[in-house]
Amino acid sequence: xxxxxxxxxxxxxxxxxxxxxxxxxxxxxxxxxxxxxxxxxxxxxxxxxxxxxxxxxxxxxxxxxxxxxxxxxxxxxxxxxxx
Numbered sequence: 001x002x003x004x005x006x007x008x009x010x011x012x013x014x015x016x017x018x019x020x021x022x023x024x025x026x027x028x029x030x031x032x033x034x035x036x037x038x039x040x041x042x043x044x045x046x047x048x049x050x051x052x053x054x055x056x057x058x059x060x061x062x063x064x065x066x067x068x069x070x071x072x073x074x075x076x077x078x079x080x081x082x083x
Contacts, residue, residue: 022051 027048036044
């Protein structure tokens with residue numbers, strides 16, 4: 001029960017962070033998602049989305065990448081630190 005509550009909280013936080021930084025859109029020509037009955041409702045056959053960085057976040061990411069390049073560091077060093 002505690003693990004389920006934590007997983008739901010973590011999923012909500014991950015979704016909030018994703019939607020804060022990215023805009024989601026269906027690919028051109030994609031039809032609407034068709035629900036499929038399961039234990040939970042899920043899109044039948046999966047759901048493909050295109051991600052586009054939001055303007056403010058894209059500008060910030062470009063600035064950070066430029067700073068890292070000037071310093072000779074990988075712009076994704078934060079992401080690699082956990083691996």
